[in-house]
Amino acid sequence: MHPLRHLNVGQILVVLALGFAAACSSGESARDAQRTVTVYVSTDRVFSEPVLQEYQRRTGVRVNAVYDTEETKSTGLANRLLAEKARPQADVFWSNEPVRTLVLKSREVLAPYRSPGADGIPAALIDPDGYWTGFSARMRVIAYNTKTVTPADAPQSVFDLADPRWKGQVAMADPRFGSTSFHVAALYAVAGDEKMDDFFRRLKANDVRIVDGNSVVRDLVARGEVKVGLTDTDDVNVALENGQPIAMVLPDRGGLGVPVMPNMVSLIANAPHPEEARKLIDYLLSADVERQLAQSDAVQIPLHAGVQGPKNIPAIDTFKPMTLDYTKAAARVEDVTQRLASILGL
Amino acid sequence: MWGLRSSRTVILGLATVVFVFACFLPLLYMIALSLEPGSVARTYRVLLLDARQRDLLYNSAALGGGAALLSTVLGVPLGVGLAWLAIPCKRLFRLALVAPLLLPPYVVGLAWIYLGSSTGIVATVAGRDFLSEWTYSLSAAIAVLGLVYYPLSMLATEVAVRRVDARLEEAALLVAPPGRVFAKITLPLAAPAIGAAALVIFVLAVSDFGVPGLLRVRVFTTEVFTAFSALYDFGRATALTVPLMVLATIVAVVATALVGDRLVAGRRALGGSRPLGFDRWRITISLFGAVVLIAALAMPLAVLVREALGAESIATVVRGSWSAIQASIMLAAIGATLVVAIAVWLGYARARAGLVVGRLADVLFVVLFAVPSTVVGVGLIGLWNRAGPFGQLYATDAMLLLAYLARFVPVAALVLAASVRQVPVSHEEAAAVAGAGWLRTVFRIVMPQAKLGILAAWIVAFILSFGELGASVLVAPPGESTLPIRIYTLIANTPSSHVAALALLQAAVIFGPLAVLGLATRSREVG
Numbered sequence: 001m002h003p004l005r006h007l008n009v010g011q012i013l014v015v016l017a018l019g020f021a022a023a024c025s026s027g028e029s030a031r032d033a034q035r036t037v038t039v040y041v042s043t044d045r046v047f048s049e050p051v052l053q054e055y056q057r058r059t060g061v062r063v064n065a066v067y068d069t070e071e072t073k074s075t076g077l078a079n080r081l082l083a084e085k086a087r088p089q090a091d092v093f094w095s096n097e098p099v100r101t102l103v104l105k106s107r108e109v110l111a112p113y114r115s116p117g118a119d120g121i122p123a124a125l126i127d128p129d130g131y132w133t134g135f136s137a138r139m140r141v142i143a144y145n146t147k148t149v150t151p152a153d154a155p156q157s158v159f160d161l162a163d164p165r166w167k168g169q170v171a172m173a174d175p176r177f178g179s180t181s182f183h184v185a186a187l188y189a190v191a192g193d194e195k196m197d198d199f200f201r202r203l204k205a206n207d208v209r210i211v212d213g214n215s216v217v218r219d220l221v222a223r224g225e226v227k228v229g230l231t232d233t234d235d236v237n238v239a240l241e242n243g244q245p246i247a248m249v250l251p252d253r254g255g256l257g258v259p260v261m262p263n264m265v266s267l268i269a270n271a272p273h274p275e276e277a278r279k280l281i282d283y284l285l286s287a288d289v290e291r292q293l294a295q296s297d298a299v300q301i302p303l304h305a306g307v308q309g310p311k312n313i314p315a316i317d318t319f320k321p322m323t324l325d326y327t328k329a330a331a332r333v334e335d336v337t338q339r340l341a342s343i344l345g346l
Numbered sequence: 347m348w349g350l351r352s353s354r355t356v357i358l359g360l361a362t363v364v365f366v367f368a369c370f371l372p373l374l375y376m377i378a379l380s381l382e383p384g385s386v387a388r389t390y391r392v393l394l395l396d397a398r399q400r401d402l403l404y405n406s407a408a409l410g411g412g413a414a415l416l417s418t419v420l421g422v423p424l425g426v427g428l429a430w431l432a433i434p435c436k437r438l439f440r441l442a443l444v445a446p447l448l449l450p451p452y453v454v455g456l457a458w459i460y461l462g463s464s465t466g467i468v469a470t471v472a473g474r475d476f477l478s479e480w481t482y483s484l485s486a487a488i489a490v491l492g493l494v495y496y497p498l499s500m501l502a503t504e505v506a507v508r509r510v511d512a513r514l515e516e517a518a519l520l521v522a523p524p525g526r527v528f529a530k531i532t533l534p535l536a537a538p539a540i541g542a543a544a545l546v547i548f549v550l551a552v553s554d555f556g557v558p559g560l561l562r563v564r565v566f567t568t569e570v571f572t573a574f575s576a577l578y579d580f581g582r583a584t585a586l587t588v589p590l591m592v593l594a595t596i597v598a599v600v601a602t603a604l605v606g607d608r609l610v611a612g613r614r615a616l617g618g619s620r621p622l623g624f625d626r627w628r629i630t631i632s633l634f635g636a637v638v639l640i641a642a643l644a645m646p647l648a649v650l651v652r653e654a655l656g657a658e659s660i661a662t663v664v665r666g667s668w669s670a671i672q673a674s675i676m677l678a679a680i681g682a683t684l685v686v687a688i689a690v691w692l693g694y695a696r697a698r699a700g701l702v703v704g705r706l707a708d709v710l711f712v713v714l715f716a717v718p719s720t721v722v723g724v725g726l727i728g729l730w731n732r733a734g735p736f737g738q739l740y741a742t743d744a745m746l747l748l749a750y751l752a753r754f755v756p757v758a759a760l761v762l763a764a765s766v767r768q769v770p771v772s773h774e775e776a777a778a779v780a781g782a783g784w785l786r787t788v789f790r791i792v793m794p795q796a797k798l799g800i801l802a803a804w805i806v807a808f809i810l811s812f813g814e815l816g817a818s819v820l821v822a823p824p825g826e827s828t829l830p831i832r833i834y835t836l837i838a839n840t841p842s843s844h845v846a847a848l849a850l851l852q853a854a855v856i857f858g859p860l861a862v863l864g865l866a867t868r869s870r871e872v873g
Contacts, residue, residue, distance in 0.1 A: 038824045045835040064825030067835035069815075079574050079720075080820050083727040089741050089824060103578050176576035212560060225463070337576045346564075346572075 035061045037276035038089060040077045042068035043096035043263055047234075047298035054292070055283050061276055066090070076100070081109050081268070091277035093266045094284060096138075097179045101264040102330030105131045111269040113278060117285030120304045125262050134262030135285050136293040136300035137316065140183045141248040141258075143221045143236050144228045151247065155228055158187065158251045162202035171209040171217045171229035176337045176346060179214065179232055182329065183259050185336050186322060189329040190256055193339075200343045210344060222246045232261070233313050237299040240312050250319050257322035262303065263293075353785045361691035365759075368688075368751040369714050372725025379728070380581035390585045399589070406552050406565040407593055409487055413551035414544045416492025417499045420638050422540060424496075425503025426528070427631030434632075441861055443635060444805075446642040447497040448856045450813050450830070452556030453849040455490050457646035459560070460653060462486075467649065487563045491554060493642040495547045498806065499540065502764065505798045506539030507532060509768040524627075539764040545601050545708075546757050549594055549715045555816070566590045570718045580724060587721050594716035598709040647853075653846035667832055671855050674812055674829040677743060678856075681750035682807035685758045686800060688751065689807075693762025694792065698771070708763070711756040719816025722752050726821050745821035746828070750811040757810070758803045765799020766792060805860060812856050829855060 041048045045067040056063045068077045078100040081090060085107070093110070095101045104110050105127075112130035125134030142161070144154045155161055161170045173180040188196045209226060211217055217229035218236055222244040239246045250258045265284045271277045283289060290302035299310035309315045340346065380386075424443055433439055446454070461467050462481035469475040480486055510532055518527040533540075555567040566589055573583035696707040726748055730740045739745065769792050777787040793800065815830045822831055833848045 040824075062825070064823075066822070066824045067827075067831075069819060069831075069834040076575055076819075078578060079580075079724065080727070082578060082580070083724045083820070084731055087731050087733065087737065087740075089731070107578075176572055181576060210562070334577050334579075337572075341572075 035273075035276060036064055037061055037091050037273050037280050038064040038066070039092040039094055039280060040066045040068075040081060040090045041094045042077055042100060043094055044234075044298070047293065047296055047300075048094065050296070051284070051289055051292055055280065059279070059283075061279075063280070078104060082107060085109050085269075088268050088270050088272065090268045091271040091273045092280050092284075093268060095264045095266075097182045097261045098134075098264060098326045099182045099185065099330050099333055101132045101266055102327055103333070104266070105129075105327075106330075109269060110266045111271070113267040113281060115278070115281050115285050117282040120287075121285070122303060125260075125303060132264040132266045133281075133285055134264055135303055136290050136298075137260050137262040137303060138179070138233045138300055139250060139258050139260055139313075140179065141231060141233055141236060142228055142251050143218060143231050143239075143246055143248050145221050145224050145226075146245040146247050148224060148227050154247070154249050156249060156251065156253075157255055158230070159199055161208070161228065161230070162199055162206055164206065166206060166228060168207040168209075169227040170203070170206060171211055171220045171226045173212070173214045173217055173231070174210055174346065175340050175344070179261055180230065181333055181337065182261060183230070184340065185332045186259050186324050186329040187256070188332050188336050188339075190322060190324060197339065197343065200340060204344050208344075210346065218246070233301075234297070234299050237310070237312050238297060241297065250314065252322070253319050257320045257324075259324070260301075260316070260321045263300065353783065357785070358691055358695050361688050361695070364688050364751075365692055365755060368748060369755050371729055372722050372752050373714070373717050374725075375728045376580065376584040376587075376721050376725045380584040382581065402564060402566050402569060403589060403593065405484060405558075405563055406567075406590065407597075408484060409491070409558065409563065409565055410548040410552035410593070410597070412484075412488035413491035413495060414548040416488060417496040417547045418540065418544050420492065420496035420642075421499025421501075421543070422503045423631060424635055424638065425500040426507055426532070427627070427635065428500070428504045429507035431625065431628045431631055433628060433635075439632075439635065442639055442643065443500060444497045444860070445853075445857060446494055446646075447809055448853045448860070449494065449643075449646060450556070450849065450852065451491060451494045451554055452560060453650070453852075454494050454646045455487075455557045455560040456845070456849070457649040458486060458490055460649045461645070467652075482562050484563050487557050487561045488551075490557050490561070491547075491551045493638075495550055496638070496642065498547055498550075499543045501802045501805070502539045502543035502761065503536060505765060505802055506536035506768065508798065509765075510535050538767055541601055542708075542760045542764040545598060545712055546715070546760055548597055548601075549712055549757070552590060552593065553716050553718055555718070566593075567718055570720065574720055574724075583718075583724075584721055587717060590716050590718070591713045594713050595709055598712035599705075602705045602708045647850070650846040650850050653843050654850055655843070667829065667851065670827050670829045670832040673743070673826060674855065677746050677750075677828060678808050678812040681747050681754075681811040682804050684747060685751060685754045685807040685811070686762070686804045689755050689758035689803060690762050690793070690800060692755070692759040693764075693803075694766050694788065696759065696763040697766035697769075704763075708760065711760045715753070715756040715760075719749075719753060719814065720820070723749065723817035723820030726752065726817065741823045743823060743826070745823070746818055749817040749821050750807070750814060753814065753817060754807050754810050758807050761803040761806060762796070762799055765796045765802070768799075769795045808860070809856065813852075 039052065041052070048067070049065065052063045052065050055061070066077060066080070077093070081088070081093060081104055084090070088109075093101065093104065101110070110131045114130045115133060118126055118133045121133065121135060125137075127133065142155055142158070155163070155166065160166070175181055175184045184196075209220070211220065214231040214235045215238070217231040218239050220226045221229045221231075222239045224245075233248070236246060236248045252258060265281050267274070267277050267281060287302070287304045287307050290300070290304055290307045293300040294302050294308065294310045299313050301309050301313055301316050303316065380390075427433060428436065428440055428443075459466065459481060462477040463469070466477070466481075468477050514535075515527055515531055518531050522530070552565070553567060555571050557563075558565045559568055559571070566586060570583050570586045570590075573579050573586055692707075692711075696704055696711075699707060726745065727740075730736050730745065730748070732740075739748075773791050773795070774787050777791050778784075782790070812828075813830055814828075815834060818828055818831055819834075822828065827835070829852055833852060836844070836848060
């Protein structure tokens with residue numbers, strides 16, 4: 001007899017019903033006995049998950065984490081937070097760059113909370129209204145291939161990338177998404193529309209390669225497919241640790257300043273577990289977490305004084321950061337996205 | 347038969363209600379959101395047919411049409427071969443030919459980049475780059491999607507050809523050569539199923555974001571994605587879905603008009619006999635299948651394995667994925683079963699509907715299937731994340747099941763409609779005359795004859811549910827995830843070797859249960 005002929009409709013319906021019931025009971029109601037906190041995280045999972053697991057281990061509080069995908073793979077957590085605004089599921093939002101946080105602030109998804117953990121963090125990296133606090137930063141850098149470019153020849157400014165000597169040899173991630181969107185919005189906010197429009201037109205004429213993400217830029221530079229590229233410090237560090245022929249320049253140290261992107265942590269408005277949320281925020285802003293992120297592959301730069309930074313990355317007090325109003329930069333994102341879509345043909 | 351209290355009315359009515367609730371409401375919610383007073387003009391001005399929009403329209407249509415055509419050209423001969431010919435190790439051969447469907451299209455696109463980029467394998471071996479310009483192009487995107495989705499055409503063709511009465515073909519062979527019999531008898535009778543598969547592939551291709559995004563082809567899905575990810579504008583994203591749905595409508599109307607609604611009389615004689623005279627095609631089909639396997643499966647797998655071997659520790663890569671694997675298999679299996687449980691009634695209703703209603707149903711299924719997954723996901727959040735009984739389901743795995751229903755009931759209904767259409771109405775009428783009720787007739791007469799189609803629909807729904815990402819990322823309960831979610835959240839800042847290893851893990855995990863199912867299911871093999 002055929003194996004599947006043993007099944008009849010009634011048996012299938014019973015299995016369906018049991019399965020659906022199991023699916024429905026998989027939510028928080030099944031874990032009510034334990035304290036919980038829900039955090040939406042857009043910092044790379046490989047870096048953030050160990051931090052959250054450590055918190056769970058130390059405190060016994062169950063951390064329900066929702067991680068983000070790479071910005072060009074799916075629409076991301078910011079949209080989920082916006083969609084859930086009327087009835088939030090998240091307690092905390094941990095972002096790896098300012099744009100998402102500031103969009104959420106403007107859409108009233110966040111609530112103010114001034115954490116004692118913010119003591120010691122520079123005021124420029126704390127929201128005056130208390131809706132976000134920065135910690136553990138990265139920088140935007142120019143990566144170059146050390147087999148084809150000498151340190152003396154490496155571009156020292158973002159604007160050097162439009163030089164004809166780099167024609168066809170420059171890569172950058174899609175400027176509509178992620179940390180690159182923050183970078184270009186910051187440049188427009190600081191340098192002005194006319195200068196930046198002209199720069200990107202010249203970059204387009206220079207056959208700039210627009211790719212999927214910062215890690216792709218790093219890989220292209222490391223493999224020698226291009227000589228230089230715009231990416232983040234943590235991406236370059238991965239290649240350095242793997243012994244690949246790559247180095248980085250902090251751009252515009254003597255000019256506009258180096259773009260600094262702090263992680264940002266925020267309390268969600270009407271969070272289901274506000275007390276646990278505040279405790280988690282306090283923990284994330286602690287020097288201990290900054291030490292963890294500095295010493296891990298994340299190589300994030302501590303903002304608390306006295307915390308040892310990562311070995312391949314300059315400390316934040318050794319260069320001139322870009323003087324930036326993050327709110328103004330984030331407000332430019334939509335307009336800049338449309339401008340670049342037109343100029344770069346995206 | 348259509349009395350208010352008849353079982354037919356109740357069950358088909360219930361299935362329709364569930365269909366409207368599960369598949370329609372999320373889209374209606376998003377459309378309502380986009381029509382907020384004061385912002386309609388700003389939101390919908392993106393639809394002005396400027397040069398950019400025309401480019402998007404052309405690229406999207408070309409991508410969908412090209413992928414459907416390529417998949418059909420590859421899949422139909424293979425499906426016919428599997429139905430008719432005594433191919434050695436046919437069951438394994440079929441499994442291998444279905445396997446490309448298990449690889450996420452995005453991953454196959456990655457494999458092509460590893461192969462054809464300026465420092466890819468081809469350039470390294472040949473000593474010069476002559477392929478990279480083609481690698482990032484519309485043609486490459488068509489090739490990738492065509493090679494991923496041809497198994498759908500193949501499965502649909504095999505099921506349809508098996509349903510053709512061999513006596514018709516044998517009678518024709520008395521007076522006509524095999525080629526003419528195939529062209530004039532078999533192909534026209536199998537055309538509805540082949541056409542349905544081509545439509546499904548068209549919609550899968552135009553609603554795909556991963557491959558065009560990766561290969562830098564600008565299509566409507568990339569614009570929808572930008573509206574969400576870069577602009578956080580739900581209204582704009584929904585508005586950009588409209589051209590996609592219009593395109594799907596036009597194609598569906600044209601396809602259903604051309605393919606028609608021919609019914610097939612009878613079924614193959616017991617014992618699995620096949621029409622004589624086609625054996626000489628066995629070697630040709632086997633070789634053709636081998637070439638397709640090399641291009642669609644062996645090459646991407648080889649490239650991924652080569653990349654994955656560079657990973658420092660495969661164990662590190664897969665560590666911690668066990669709960670995600672379990673969740674994915676369980677949810678995909680339950681989801682596929684729920685999808686088929688609803689779609690089988692919708693497919694039956696469509697198959698037995700009149701010409702106008704039937705074609706409207708086909709168009710509706712296609713259009714709903716074309717709605718981008720993110721629009722569905724945000725719509726589900728808006729509908730279910732509220733106080734009261736609806737809210738009890740939110741933040742449970744039930745939301746993932748609802749996402750699978752919303753996305754895949756339409757495509758399963760299309761597949762099942764094609765299968766049920768091949769069951770003669772006269773069989774139901776004979777059962778009615780003998781005194782059997784409608785429900786008993788359906789379970790004892792119709793479903794057994796359509797069981798291959800039901801199995802094919804379940805497999806398609808399982809594969810699609812397993813790999814679903816766009817809506818799942820938005821509705822998965824906090825603290826839990828499926829394997830695709832886990833993979834895509836790990837991809838960021840992970841070496842390409844790890845990405846390749848995770849992609850292989852996903853393919854292996856999904857292949858296992860399907861291989862068991864395929865080997866356990868004894869179909870009436872030829873020869």
